[in-house]
Amino acid sequence: MTQSNGNNILTALSDSMAAAVEKGGAATVLVAGRRRMPASGIAYAADLILTADHVIERDDDIPVMLPDGTELVARLAGRDPGSDLAVLRLGGAAVAVAEPAPQEARIGQLVLALGRPSPDGIQASLGVISAVGGPVRTGRGGLLERYLRTDAVPYPGFSGGPLVDTAGRIIGLNTSGLARGASLAIPASLAWQVAETLALHGSVRRGYLGVRSQQVAIPPAQQKALGRDQETGLLLVGVEDGSPAEAGGLIVGDILTAIADHPVKDPDELLGRLSGEVVDRPTPVEVLRGGQPRTLTVTIGERK
Amino acid sequence: MLIDIVDLSNTLTEAFTAVFQRAQRSLVVVHNGRDGAGAGVIWQPGGIVVTNHHVVARGKPRISLVGDREYPTRLIAKDPQIDLAILQADTAGEYDSDLPAAPIADSRDLRVGQVALAIGHPWGQIGAVAARIISSLGEVAVRGRRSSVSVIRTDVGLAPGNSGGPLMNVSGGVIGINTMIIGGDLGVAIPSHVVNAFVAETLGQEVPQVAM
Numbered sequence: 285m286t287q288s289n290g291n292n293i294l295t296a297l298s299d300s301m302a303a304a305v306e307k308g309g310a311a312t313v314l315v316a317g318r319r320r321m322p323a324s325g326i327a328y329a330a331d332l333i334l335t336a337d338h339v340i341e342r343d344d345d346i347p348v349m350l351p352d353g354t355e356l357v358a359r360l361a362g363r364d365p366g367s368d369l370a371v372l373r374l375g376g377a378a379v380a381v382a383e384p385a386p387q388e389a390r391i392g393q394l395v396l397a398l399g400r401p402s403p404d405g406i407q408a409s410l411g412v413i414s415a416v417g418g419p420v421r422t423g424r425g426g427l428l429e430r431y432l433r434t435d436a437v438p439y440p441g442f443s444g445g446p447l448v449d450t451a452g453r454i455i456g457l458n459t460s461g462l463a464r465g466a467s468l469a470i471p472a473s474l475a476w477q478v479a480e481t482l483a484l485h486g487s488v489r490r491g492y493l494g495v496r497s498q499q500v501a502i503p504p505a506q507q508k509a510l511g512r513d514q515e516t517g518l519l520l521v522g523v524e525d526g527s528p529a530e531a532g533g534l535i536v537g538d539i540l541t542a543i544a545d546h547p548v549k550d551p552d553e554l555l556g557r558l559s560g561e562v563v564d565r566p567t568p569v570e571v572l573r574g575g576q577p578r579t580l581t582v583t584i585g586e587r588k
Numbered sequence: 589m590l591i592d593i594v595d596l597s598n599t600l601t602e603a604f605t606a607v608f609q610r611a612q613r614s615l616v617v618v619h620n621g622r623d624g625a626g627a628g629v630i631w632q633p634g635g636i637v638v639t640n641h642h643v644v645a646r647g648k649p650r651i652s653l654v655g656d657r658e659y660p661t662r663l664i665a666k667d668p669q670i671d672l673a674i675l676q677a678d679t680a681g682e683y684d685s686d687l688p689a690a691p692i693a694d695s696r697d698l699r700v701g702q703v704a705l706a707i708g709h710p711w712g713q714i715g716a717v718a719a720r721i722i723s724s725l726g727e728v729a730v731r732g733r734r735s736s737v738s739v740i741r742t743d744v745g746l747a748p749g750n751s752g753g754p755l756m757n758v759s760g761g762v763i764g765i766n767t768m769i770i771g772g773d774l775g776v777a778i779p780s781h782v783v784n785a786f787v788a789e790t791l792g793q794e795v796p797q798v799a800m
Binding site for chain 2: 291293294295297298299301302303304305306309396402404405406407408409410436437439
């Protein structure tokens with residue numbers, strides 16, 4: 285291999301990363317929604333900015349600066365502290381819309397973290413996807429189905445900005461607000477899903493059942509009665525007075541095994557099943573009572 | 589397809605190695621007779637070395653090539669505001685070819701995201717290399733006759749001992765001098781066009797700038 289050939293490859297690598305920063309940066313805006321330094325946001329639609337919830341401290345008159353230096357004012361369209369996401373609606377002007385990556389992130393993949401916390405221009409750091417994890421409880425009443433961890437340097441003000449692939453397509457949204465001290469990214473597919481709900485409804489509704497439970501093993505005979513291999517379920521050790529669970533007939537001692545025909549094997553799966561569309565809906569809840577499966581109908585409430 | 593990928597990463601590895609090997613030849617260790625050592629770049633033939641001002645602010649500086657002989661030096665110019673100093677190595681004319689000047693690249697058309705390579709002596713590890721990217725390009729406010737100075741920020745992890753060493757592009761062209769004094773604790777470099785202006789001002793001549 286000659287020196288010049290090798291160097292062509294290095295130059296191509298360097299140029300393609302600069303191009304990725306340029307492309308991802310065209311959809312990365314400055315969001316000044318808090319008292320201390322500004323953070324970043326992603327143009328999710330021509331007039332919608334997706335950012336991190338924890339960097340937005342007010343509802344109106346949020347200054348946003350576009351990549352070309354245009355200064356606009358946005359208002360909060362919706363927020364979900366549970367997943368640390370917020371959507372802002374811009375008053376006017378269109379922005380270049382971000383392109384999500386077509387594939388899910390892979391461990392080891394080269395990524396660039398981008399942010400625009402300063403009017404001076406785009407900022408970037410290079411790393412790889414270190415881990416793909418989840419589900420994880422966020423400590424803010426939410427459950428994140430999946431998260432990405434990267435070793436790219438999280439500069440101050442990068443929260444709300446994108447993690448992009450080497451083609452400049454969005455892999456995730458950077459946030460330091462979900463786990464203390466750790467810089468994580470919310471996968472783009474998940475963030476886009478939440479953003480759609482926020483743009484439409486202003487918040488993500490989370491279901492409320494009103495039970496305390498612990499994970500227990502299901503004996504083989506009872507698995508046979510269930511008609512499937514499910515080694516664990518949730519033993520109900522408390523049912524709150526006046527709760528949806530009580531109204532639906534759940535009692536202490538039941539082993540909860542499925543909600544809406546989806547097996548529930550651990551508390552995280554229960555939390556996952558209670559998010560989104562089930563609120564206010566009569567929902568089939570399967571339990572083992574005295575070793576026999578029964579299906580009750582519970583109208584899931586909303587957790588405030 | 590798999591073969592291609594293996595070839596590609598081998599080619600990348602060899603290309604990086606070649607750039608760093610060449611860069612070692614114009615890298616010096618700057619001793620100040622006191623604590624630790626800094627780095628420096630042979631900027632021009634005739635033993636003109638650029639380093640950080642804070643590396644040579646006190647003490648009597650000497651330079652040595654990596655793993656090679658030492659040369660006494662004279663401090664011929666300093667600019668504490670941008671943390672730069674120029675040293676003249678006493679080569680007595682005969683060692684010029686032993687002190688090859690580094691290729692200097694134009695730092696006025698850099699782009700965020702481009703690969704940036706650093707070489708220096710972090711924590712005394714002589715000639716250690718690092719590779720990441722240009723994180724941002726901007727100005728920082730400084731005191732004195734300039735109100736601000738251009739800086740290149742990188743996500744290369746720099747440590748004491750990287751001070752005064754080169755930040756390079758993928759062709760090995762020097763795009764800046766790493767410093768840890770200005771702009772906080774992240775990697776900051778003074779762009780080579782600022783260094784060139786300082787060298788030209790000192791030596792009273794235009795420094796040729798090659799685009800790399």
